[in-house]
Amino acid sequence: MKRKIYDKLLQWKQESRGEVALLIEGARRIGKSFIVEEFAKKEYSSYLLVDFSIASSIVFEFFKLYSDDLDTLLSNLELYYKKRLTPRKQKGTEAKSLIIFDEIQFCPQARSLIKHFVADGRYDYIETGSLISIKKNVKNIMLPSEERAIEMYPMDFEEFLWALGDEMMMPFIRKKFEAHQPMGEFHRRAMDYFREYLIVGGMPQVVKKYVETKDFSKVEPIKRDILSLYRNDIQKYTDNQETKVVAIFDEIPGQLQKHEKKFRLSVFGESARMRDYSNAFFWLSDAKIINCCYNSTEPSIGLKLNEERTTLKCYMGDTGLLISHAFDERGIVTEEIYQKLKFGKLEVNGGMLIENIVAQMLKAAEHKLYFFSKNSEVKEDRMEIDFLIAKSTITLRHNISPIEVKSGSKYTLSSLRKCIEKYGRQITTPYVIHDKDLKEEDGITYIPFYMTPLL
Numbered sequence: 001m002k003r004k005i006y007d008k009l010l011q012w013k014q015e016s017r018g019e020v021a022l023l024i025e026g027a028r029r030i031g032k033s034f035i036v037e038e039f040a041k042k043e044y045s046s047y048l049l050v051d052f053s054i055a056s057s058i059v060f061e062f063f064k065l066y067s068d069d070l071d072t073l074l075s076n077l078e079l080y081y082k083k084r085l086t087p088r089k090q091k092g093t094e095a096k097s098l099i100i101f102d103e104i105q106f107c108p109q110a111r112s113l114i115k116h117f118v119a120d121g122r123y124d125y126i127e128t129g130s131l132i133s134i135k136k137n138v139k140n141i142m143l144p145s146e147e148r149a150i151e152m153y154p155m156d157f158e159e160f161l162w163a164l165g166d167e168m169m170m171p172f173i174r175k176k177f178e179a180h181q182p183m184g185e186f187h188r189r190a191m192d193y194f195r196e197y198l199i200v201g202g203m204p205q206v207v208k209k210y211v212e213t214k215d216f217s218k219v220e221p222i223k224r225d226i227l228s229l230y231r232n233d234i235q236k237y238t239d240n241q242e243t244k245v246v247a248i249f250d251e252i253p254g255q256l257q258k259h260e261k262k263f264r265l266s267v268f269g270e271s272a273r274m275r276d277y278s279n280a281f282f283w284l285s286d287a288k289i290i291n292c293c294y295n296s297t298e299p300s301i302g303l304k305l306n307e308e309r310t311t312l313k314c315y316m317g318d319t320g321l322l323i324s325h326a327f328d329e330r331g332i333v334t335e336e337i338y339q340k341l342k343f344g345k346l347e348v349n350g351g352m353l354i355e356n357i358v359a360q361m362l363k364a365a366e367h368k369l370y371f372f373s374k375n376s377e378v379k380e381d382r383m384e385i386d387f388l389i390a391k392s393t394i395t396l397r398h399n400i401s402p403i404e405v406k407s408g409s410k411y412t413l414s415s416l417r418k419c420i421e422k423y424g425r426q427i428t429t430p431y432v433i434h435d436k437d438l439k440e441e442d443g444i445t446y447i448p449f450y451m452t453p454l455l
Contacts, residue, residue: 001031001155001158001159001162001163001207001208002162002163002203002251003031003035003155003159003269004156004158004159004391005035005150005152006035006038006039006204007026008150009022009036009039009043009126010039010043010429011376012148013094013095013124014088014094016124016194017092017093017094017095017119017121017185018088018089018091018095018118018124019118019119019146020094020118020146020147020148021048021114021117021124021125021126021127021144021146021147021148022125022126022127022148022150023104023126023128023129023132023148023149024036024127024128024129024146024149024150024152025128025129025130025149025150025151025152025274025288026128026130026132026151026152026228026288027154027193027232027287027288027289027317028155028226028229028287029132029152029153029203029204029205029226030152030153030155030169030202030204030230030257030288031063031152031204031290032128032152033051033102033193034204035152036100036102036126036128037049037100039083039126040066040098040100043098044096044097044098045076045086045096045097045122046083046084046085046086046096046097046098046099047083047085047097047098047099047100048077048078048081048083048098048351049081049098049100049102050077050081050099050100050101050102050109050110051102051103052100052101052103052104052105052106052110053103055106055107057156058080059077060107060109062076062077062080063107063109063110063113064109067069067109067112067113070091070113070116070120071118072121073113074122075162077099078086079299084099085097085099085123087122087123088121088122088123089189090158090324093120093441095122095123095437097122097124097401098123098124098125098126098218099116099117099123099124099125099126099171100126100127100128101124101125101126101127101128102127102128102129103126103128103129104127104129104132105129105130105131105132105236105331107130110312111143111147112143112144114127114144114146115144115145115146118144118146119146128286130286130287130288131237131283132149132284132286138325139145139254140145143445150424151288151366152160152316152361153202153288153360153363153364154201154202154203154204154317154318154364155202155204155207156202156361156364156365156453157170157193157194157197157361157450157452158170158453159229160193160196160197160200160202161175161200162322163208163211164193164196165208166193169186169189169190170184173190173450173454174449174454175208176365176438177438177447177451178437178454180440180445181438182437182439183437183438183448184437185437187437190448190450191344191449193433193446193450194448194449195278195341195342195343195344196210197357198319198323198341198353198354199320199322199338199342200216200219200320201223201318201319201323202320202321202360202364203222203223203226203316203318203320203321205222205226206219206222206223206226207318207387209222216335216338216342217335217338219320220324220344221246223321223323223324224328225321226321227321227324227325230249230287230289231246231249233287234249235245238283240279241279241280242281244276244277244279244280244285245280245284247268247280248263248280248281248284248290248314249284249289250291250326251267251281251338252290252314252315252322253322253325253352254267254315255267255313255314256313256314256315256322256352256355256356257352258455259350260384261313261352261355262295262311262312262313262373263312263313263314264408265277265368267304273366274309274310278309281312281314281378284314286318287315289316290314290315290316290317290357291314291317291360291369292312292314292361292369293312293313293317293369293370293375293387294307294308294309294311294313294370294371295308295312295367295370295372296308296314296370296371296372296388297372297374297383298372298423299372299388299400299402299419299423299426299427300400300423300424300426301341301390301399301400303370303388303400304346304368304388305370307370311373313359313369313371315356315358315359315360315369316353316360316448317360317363318360319353319356319357319360322352322353322356323337323341323353328354328445336349343351344435350407350408351375351407351408353407354384354405354407354449355405355407357449358382358387358405358433358449361452361453362387362389362452362455364453365452365453365454365455367389367390367449367455369387370387370389370391371384371385371386371387371388372384372388372402372419373385374386380416380418381417381418381422382406382415383414383415383416383419383422384415385402385415385416385419386403386404386405387402387403387405388400388401388402388403389401389403389455391429391455397430399424400427400428400429401429401430401431401455402416402420402427402430402431403430403431403432403433403455404416404421404430404431404433405432405433405434406432406433406434407434409435409436413432416430416432416444420443420444429445430443430444430445430453431444431445431447432444432446432447433444433445433447433448433449433451434446434447434448434449434451435448438446438451
């Protein structure tokens with residue numbers, strides 16, 4: 001299936017000319033290995049794939065024994081994998097061959113040699129992995145500066161449309177968004193697509209099965225397999241954090257079901273503190289299983305400068321998985337729930353799913369996730385804004401847009417209006433994301449859910 005990251009790989013190949021290796025980080029089962037191998041087949045005359053998740057002890061020994069002898073190390077890899085590679089003719093030219101280090105986190109020694117592989121200059125190098133930053137995977141190695149990292153996400157809404165065979169809808173949505181015009185008669189069709197995306201999610205295996213069958217019940221076992229894989233990873237790789245990581249993972253649906261959706265550690269006991277759980281949150285975030293959204297204490301330029309890391313919202317990285325995770329009383333999501341989601345009739349849990357997928361869409365659009373929460377004894381100063389995003393263009397005002405997400409047809413905008421009144425000189429366009437068509441009213445832009453990726 002067509003993925004946008006392919007263009008980034010192509011840009012890296014053409015621009016870097018072997019001066020840096022590429023590191024692709026992302027959750028398990030989002031298609032990292034597949035897209036990199038497809039890229040290797042199409043863009044190089046030959047390639048060699050080392051998958052450290054299944055590599056034999058012999059391969060690991062190569063990297064230990066010959067770390068100071070790249071000639072022997074590379075020759076041994078060619079011999080072991082029965083692949084003949086073609087060296088670069090000279091530095092600064094495009095490479096003929098690519099070496100892929102898949103699941104690089106399992107072999108820190110290989111990652112520590114990237115600096116020397118790049119300096120050697122014979123081939124291009126791509127690494128893939130998750131859990132790249134946890135202490136166990138970087139202990140006793142020097143992280144290579146000759147490494148460019150990019151993040152890969154589940155399939156976004158446009159990629160989902162491509163998989164369904166519709167390459168016309170998203171350009172039309174983009175055209176209407178940029179012109180500040182409503183979708184008109186095409187709004188309903190776009191919303192139908194959006195609800196399909198909400199249910200199916202963006203995990204490639206799941207999307208592929210849905211494209212083949214158009215049956216929500218057929219994708220459910222695949223989603224549950226992925227959730228089981230995540231649980232197994234937690235059991236295997238969290239060291240002494242297993243209990244806390246599992247506790248957070250299991251609590252995500254319950255926390256998102258609350259009105260404010262801030263993660264309350266008190267559910268784990270009155271004495272629970274963020275300092276005790278920060279490593280567990282970091283593990284889930286580094287595994288790309290969750291998207292953390294932190295409180296920024298002021299909606300002004302430099303959101304990170306005002307970041308309060310002790311207050312956060314915790315979203316699942318993929319909303320399709322969240323549905324299977326949340327509605328698992330009998331081990332499977334019922335057809336009735338799918339039907340209610342499809343037609344926008346799920347009243348009780350709809351808000352958490354909509355806010356989660358908005359977070360997922362914003363993350364895929366490469367926004368860092370922040371929200372704004374201000375408690376005050378003065379009622380006029382109390383406000384909760386679902387998301388704050390930094391716009392790419394900076395004007396005389398700050399480049400921050402406040403966003404409110406509304407899943408139902410009846411809602412108030414008291415917090416957003418307070419924010420506009422108090423911080424109007426600092427913010428740019430305020431948005432309400434809802435299930436209706438685009439409109440502009442009282443200085444607020446209302447957009448349908450499916451336009452979120454364009455923010």
